[in-house]
Amino acid sequence: MRQLEGRTCIITGGAGSLGRATARLFLEQGARLALVDRDQAALEEAAAAMPVGSELELVVADVSDAAQTEAYVRRTTERFGRIDVLFSNAGNFGVVAPIETYPDDVFDSVQAVHVRGGFLAAKHAVPHMNDGGSIVITSSVAATRGDPGVYAYITAKHAQIGLMRCLAKELAPRRIRVNTIHPGPIDNGFQTAVEDDLGRNLGVDGAAFFNQMIPLGRHGTADEIARSVLYLASDQSSFTTGSMLMVDGGMSV
Numbered sequence: 001m002r003q004l005e006g007r008t009c010i011i012t013g014g015a016g017s018l019g020r021a022t023a024r025l026f027l028e029q030g031a032r033l034a035l036v037d038r039d040q041a042a043l044e045e046a047a048a049a050m051p052v053g054s055e056l057e058l059v060v061a062d063v064s065d066a067a068q069t070e071a072y073v074r075r076t077t078e079r080f081g082r083i084d085v086l087f088s089n090a091g092n093f094g095v096v097a098p099i100e101t102y103p104d105d106v107f108d109s110v111q112a113v114h115v116r117g118g119f120l121a122a123k124h125a126v127p128h129m130n131d132g133g134s135i136v137i138t139s140s141v142a143a144t145r146g147d148p149g150v151y152a153y154i155t156a157k158h159a160q161i162g163l164m165r166c167l168a169k170e171l172a173p174r175r176i177r178v179n180t181i182h183p184g185p186i187d188n189g190f191q192t193a194v195e196d197d198l199g200r201n202l203g204v205d206g207a208a209f210f211n212q213m214i215p216l217g218r219h220g221t222a223d224e225i226a227r228s229v230l231y232l233a234s235d236q237s238s239f240t241t242g243s244m245l246m247v248d249g250g251m252s253v
């Protein structure tokens with residue numbers, strides 16, 4: 001029996017690296033899936049790489065916009081029925097800059113995607129979720145530490161834990177489990193951009209800066225994150241709620 005057979009799932013940030021890898025695994029596991037992203041071209045490219053015959057709905061939406069959130073939830077339920085799994089995963093990074101000059105608009109735009117986006121996704125999806133469902137929010141190893149200049153991203157990644165904890169308690173009577181996943185540095189374009197920016201600011205080689213902080217000594221892969229999301233999304237984690245699943249090669253230890 002496949003782990004998500006017939007389950008209706010939503011993945012935001014679905015055109016990106018972690019979203020795509022998780023989408024492929026969810027579909028292989030029998031999910032009916034709405035893939036949400038603001039980047040239409042990337043969404044179509046992602047869809048082309050999915051297994052043939054997948055039950056897949058593509059929705060272009062900005063997760064920080066309430067009306068667009070309501071719309072992607074409606075598109076999902078109209079096509080597939082009530083929701084079993086919400087994977088709130090869309091993300092942006094902002095910039096690295098000293099506190100005195102950190103740009104206000106960048107700070108706001110990063111909170112808008114991770115914090116407001118996660119809040120809106122839950123707000124609009126929960127009334128349409130089946131009891132016993134699962135919400136997974138992509139936070140980061142960045143939620144367990146501070147680094148100079150990473151104001152927007154690290155603040156947002158910490159805030160997502162607060163959102164997750166409130167949801168976990170409120171939704172437990174409906175057996176809807178809510179957890180955050182905390183990837184460490186992943187070998188993909190998002191992380192390369194982070195390393196270039198941080199490296200420039202600290203005057204170090206960004207990739208080496210991270211590798212020496214990871215006990216397993218390497219970056220993770222998108223497929224490794226996808227398998228951990230599947231664990232949280234499926235009945236394999238039926239007694240796990242309110243938890244922070246670190247998938248970071250030990251970086252937070």
Ligand SMILES: NC(=O)c1ccc[n+]([C@@H]2O[C@H](COP(=O)([O-])OP(=O)(O)OC[C@H]3O[C@@H](n4cnc5c(N)ncnc54)[C@H](O)[C@@H]3O)[C@@H](O)[C@H]2O)c1
Nearest residue numbers: 013015016017018038062063090091140183185186190191
């Ligand atoms: N890559 C890493 O090393 C790493 C580590 C820890 C956490 N994360 C987190 O994982 C998540 C996925 O990141 P990724 O590595 O796949 O990066 P990615 O850039 O490949 O994917 C992010 C996706 O989110 C989409 N997106 C951004 N803003 C949006 C918005 N307002 N509305 C809708 N879609 C939007 C982008 O278009 C993109 O497709 C993010 O939350 C990120 O913070 C990544």
